[in-house]
Amino acid sequence: MAAAAACVVLGLGLIGGAVTGSWLTGGDADGSAKPDAFTAAADLWHSVPVDELFPPTVKGDGAGPGGADRVWTRVAVAPDSDCEKAFDPLLRKALAPAGCLRLLRATYTDATRSHVTTVGLLFTKADAAAMSALKRRFEEQGLDSRRDLMPRAYAAKGTVAAGFGDGQRASWTLSVLTDAPVVAYAVSGFADGRAVIEPQPAEDAMKAGATTPTAQAGLGHDAQGLADRVERSLRRTVSPATEKPS
Structure with a gap:
């Protein structure tokens, strides 16, 4: 016994x-x-409905110039693709160390339909250490603010963004995430197809006292505001997959 x-x-x-x-x-x-959050995020490009990653309507409370509210409406979603034609050659080269698993993009317009903004989520093949190294390189070398490293817009035919080409890019932001194998970005421009001679990074266009047409139109706020909210939506989507039952 x-x-x-x-x-x-x-x-x-x-x-x-x-x-x-x-x-x-x-x-x-x-x-x-x-699965941890980093691992779970790698599968989101094919497992999450597009409306969760790129909502049909995005509210930007306080996201405009002077704290004004913004509302953006999705006008097009690009078919998921590789990265060959989505970036200028130098940006594609800068991102190459992380690899390109899949690229998701959507284009939005503001409430006045005078601005258009493409938001992108590049799902990489990199592990956490490689993403951290890529982020350090972009920050130390200022790669996210160089005009020759701008992401390209998604100009969908038959929409207000049909004329949103390379020459119409006015402001942009790009963020290398370290808690997910993702590079998030946004690029904005005028919906009337006007060419922009001096594009500005969103950070510069949002500064108090900035007087360029891009800054005064609030295009920096459009790019940064949409990128921030899509990035938050991505993180919220990852969380349920990694939560443990109590």
């Missing part, structure tokens, strides 16, 4: 240890691992 009791105690200890170990490592008691 004493030997049997000892076996029971030992068995319970082993079971308890396994459960505790799985909780500490983020796995289940049966040994299966819970």
Whole structure:
């Protein structure tokens, strides 16, 4: 009887240890691992409905110049694709170390239909260390503010963005994420197809006292505001996949 009791105690200890170990490592008691946020995010490009990544309407409370509210409406969604034609050659080269798994894009217009903005999510093949290295390089070398490294717009035929080509790009922002294998970006311009001689990074166009047509039109706010909100939507989508039941 004493030997049997000892076996029971030992068995319970082993079971308890396994459960505790799985909780500490983020796995289940049966040994299966819970995906972390970085791993889960890599699969979102084919597993999440487009309306979750690029909502039909995006509200930007306080996102406009002077804290004005903005509302953007989606006018087109590009078929998921590779990265060959989506970036200027130098930007494609700068992003190459991370690889291109898939690219998702959508184009929005503001409430007045006078501005258009393309938002993109580049899903890379890189691991967390490679994404961190890429982010450091972009920050240290200022690659996210160079005019020859602007992302391209998605000009959908039959929409207000039909004339949104390379020469119409006015402002842009680009962010290399480190908690997901994703590069998020946005590029904005005028809906009437006018050429822009001096594009400005969104950060510069949003500065107080900026007097360029791009800045005064609020195109920097459009690019930054939409990029921020799509990025937040991406993170919210990842969270449920990595939550553990209580």
